[in-house]
Amino acid sequence: MDYDFSDDIQKIWPMLIAVGAFAAVIVGLLLVLDVLPRWGRHRWHVLGFLGPAMILLLIGLIIPAIRTIYLSFFDAGSQNFVGLENYGWIFQHTETLHMLRNTLLWVVFVPTLSTAIGLLYAVLVDKARFEGIAKSLIFMPMAISLVGSSIIWKFIYAYRSEEQDQIGLFNQIRVWLGLQPKQLLLDPPINTLYLIVIMIWIQAGFAMVILSAAIKAIPSEIVEAAKLDGVTAWQMFWRVTLPSIRPSVVVVIMTITIATLKVFDVVRTGTGGQFDTNVLAFEMYNQAFRYFDDGKGSALAVFLFLLVVPIVIYQVRTLRQRTESR
Amino acid sequence: MSSVTAAAAETSPLYRPEATTAAGRVRRRLTSRTASVVSIIIAVLWTIPTFGLFVSSFRPEEQIKTTGWWTFFSHPQLTLQNYNDVVFGQSSSQGQMASYFINSLAITIPAVIFSVSLAAMAAYALSWLDFKGRDWIFIGIFALQIVPLQMALVPLLKLFSDGFSIGGAQIIPAVSGDTPSTAFVQVWIAHTCFGLPLSVFLLHNFMAELPRDLFEAARVDGAGPAMIFRRIVLPLITPALASVTIFQFLWIWNDLLVALTFTQSDNAPLTVRLAQLAGTRGNEWQRLTSGAFVAMLLPIIVFLSLQRYFVRGLLAGGVKG
Numbered sequence: 001m002d003y004d005f006s007d008d009i010q011k012i013w014p015m016l017i018a019v020g021a022f023a024a025v026i027v028g029l030l031l032v033l034d035v036l037p038r039w040g041r042h043r044w045h046v047l048g049f050l051g052p053a054m055i056l057l058l059i060g061l062i063i064p065a066i067r068t069i070y071l072s073f074f075d076a077g078s079q080n081f082v083g084l085e086n087y088g089w090i091f092q093h094t095e096t097l098h099m100l101r102n103t104l105l106w107v108v109f110v111p112t113l114s115t116a117i118g119l120l121y122a123v124l125v126d127k128a129r130f131e132g133i134a135k136s137l138i139f140m141p142m143a144i145s146l147v148g149s150s151i152i153w154k155f156i157y158a159y160r161s162e163e164q165d166q167i168g169l170f171n172q173i174r175v176w177l178g179l180q181p182k183q184l185l186l187d188p189p190i191n192t193l194y195l196i197v198i199m200i201w202i203q204a205g206f207a208m209v210i211l212s213a214a215i216k217a218i219p220s221e222i223v224e225a226a227k228l229d230g231v232t233a234w235q236m237f238w239r240v241t242l243p244s245i246r247p248s249v250v251v252v253i254m255t256i257t258i259a260t261l262k263v264f265d266v267v268r269t270g271t272g273g274q275f276d277t278n279v280l281a282f283e284m285y286n287q288a289f290r291y292f293d294d295g296k297g298s299a300l301a302v303f304l305f306l307l308v309v310p311i312v313i314y315q316v317r318t319l320r321q322r323t324e325s326r
Numbered sequence: 327m328s329s330v331t332a333a334a335a336e337t338s339p340l341y342r343p344e345a346t347t348a349a350g351r352v353r354r355r356l357t358s359r360t361a362s363v364v365s366i367i368i369a370v371l372w373t374i375p376t377f378g379l380f381v382s383s384f385r386p387e388e389q390i391k392t393t394g395w396w397t398f399f400s401h402p403q404l405t406l407q408n409y410n411d412v413v414f415g416q417s418s419s420q421g422q423m424a425s426y427f428i429n430s431l432a433i434t435i436p437a438v439i440f441s442v443s444l445a446a447m448a449a450y451a452l453s454w455l456d457f458k459g460r461d462w463i464f465i466g467i468f469a470l471q472i473v474p475l476q477m478a479l480v481p482l483l484k485l486f487s488d489g490f491s492i493g494g495a496q497i498i499p500a501v502s503g504d505t506p507s508t509a510f511v512q513v514w515i516a517h518t519c520f521g522l523p524l525s526v527f528l529l530h531n532f533m534a535e536l537p538r539d540l541f542e543a544a545r546v547d548g549a550g551p552a553m554i555f556r557r558i559v560l561p562l563i564t565p566a567l568a569s570v571t572i573f574q575f576l577w578i579w580n581d582l583l584v585a586l587t588f589t590q591s592d593n594a595p596l597t598v599r600l601a602q603l604a605g606t607r608g609n610e611w612q613r614l615t616s617g618a619f620v621a622m623l624l625p626i627i628v629f630l631s632l633q634r635y636f637v638r639g640l641l642a643g644g645v646k647g
Contacts, residue, residue, distance in 0.1 A: 030555070064478035124368075134365065154611075155378045233361075
């Protein structure tokens with residue numbers, strides 16, 4: 001049709017130049033580091049290898065994080081100190097309390113159900129025929145953007161009034177069963193659960209892949225010994241498989257919990273946070289970018305960070321144990 | 327950890343104790359049948375949503391809007407019009423996906439290259455150069471993974487628009503996204519910063535597993551740290567680099583939040599465009615379907631063809647059996 005590629009070619013050049021310049025700088029840096037005095041004092045090497053990343057982390061994450069903590073004690077325009085008022089606001093309004101409730105629903109259901117389904121599937125397809133294909137099917141949603149996923153699910157949740165044909169599969173099934181079609185995303189709090197299903201659909205594949213690898217790593221002697229003892233599949237799962245892969249299960253649950261706390265795109269494209277489906281991460285975006293209230297936005301961000309701190313501490317502890325055991 | 331991967335990679339021979347009794351045989355067959363049925367049910371449930379969208383994207387507009395995609399099987403009717411509109415159409419109500427596809431490429435490719443290379447260098451310093459406070463820096467970088475991006479967006483945006491100066495001396499100049507040549511600079515830097523913690527963490531896990539003897543031998547031969555990085559470390563961690571690259575690619579290509587903050591509408595990637603189509607033109611179903619598929623195409627191809635590497639990257643994240 002009338003698409004003209006020449007308009008867009010201009011966008012390709014800056015990209016190539018940037019990549020070229022970057023490559024030149026890195027190669028130059030490595031060559032300079034090469035001629036520096038060898039192992040004796042490698043302060044320069046540390047600086048050369050670690051420096052660029054540290055600078056970016058500093059301006060991209062560390063300074064912003066400190067600034068956000070600071071701003072969370074100020075009002076919308078960051079002019080007047082307000083103490084803990086922004087934090088108080090989080091707990092004092094019906095809307096924000098509903099938002100917290102929704103976030104809680106997400107954090108309770110997504111990690112547990114995705115892990116459970118992923119684990120079940122990993123156990124079931126383990127050593128089955130077509131294992132590779134079977135796993136790809138579940139894993140595929142991981143490759144799709146959350147925006148894309150929300151659109152996919154529109155075709156499940158879409159609503160048409162009773163006289164019309166349904167175009168959403170869920171409501172069509174209701175009609176086939178002789179029920180009324182329903183506006184699924186309108187009624188709180190159940191609408192949050194429908195959004196949660198989307199996230200479970202995405203995360204189960206992640207859980208499945210990790211847990212499947214963990215299951216395959218269980219020493220075969222243990223499995224064989226259990227089989228010789230004549231355990232049933234059920235006992236095998238609870239007494240052998242699950243205890244052996246417990247550390248992986250913990251890692252999976254924590255990783256999905258963090259991803260869930262940050263969930264933003266699903267709500268944004270699913271309902272736009274309307275109809276009482278708001279969550280913490282989305283409200284933070286709204287406060288900072290739609291209402292330009294840096295204080296409240298920052299307070300929400302800090303609050304979210306505080307929720308994840310226990311997970312960080314736990315992971316750092318296991319990380320240290322592992323380094324020590326190495 | 328390497329043992330986990332190794333054990334996962336080799337398919338251990340099946341162990342099947344001979345069923346001694348008829349009852350045992352029947353019971354075993356029943357469990358395996360239930361297992362198959364349940365796994366097929368899950369697989370179907372997980373595939374139907376994407377499949378429905380896929381079928382819909384080839385159906386004519388008025389059919390998408392009036393009947394469910396499953397009626398396609400009783401009244402099959404295919405068209406490529408949706409794709410044609412959404413990819414090449416130039417009116418703003420159409421997709422203009424071709425332009426946004428280029429934007430996505432122009433954002434993703436440099437950002438992936440920047441973050442993976444810098445992360446590889448940092449991971450090398452953190453795993454094989456000895457210096458004070460090394461472990462604490464590593465733990466700090468690990469912890470940064472959890473900083474909610476939303477927290478970093480506003481300050482980073484301010485930094486881009488004002489630059490950074492100490493006592494009137496401009497240390498970092500302001501980066502405007504207004505001219506075509508610098509349009510993507512902000513989003514590149516943002517993605518590079520945000521991608522670093524995970525990449526450093528994963529690459530460090532791989533690098534730390536390399537045998538110490540290699541480094542000592544090279545050192546004896548008179549190679550400096552930079553030469554060892556280029557000649558020994560990089561070739562050995564190529565699979566790890568591949569897996570981290572795929573991670574970064576999927577993450578940046580699929581990102582909405584960073585793109586919303588750091589790109590203007592002309593330079594926005596596919597995800598932003600899709601979100602717009604889904605929001606303001608919620609009734610243009612025919613464009614949503616094909617548009618969503620255009621946006622998914624590249625990640626799914628990359629993902630399916632390089633799945634092995636992707637899984638390796640996931641498993642490096644500290645999974646112990």
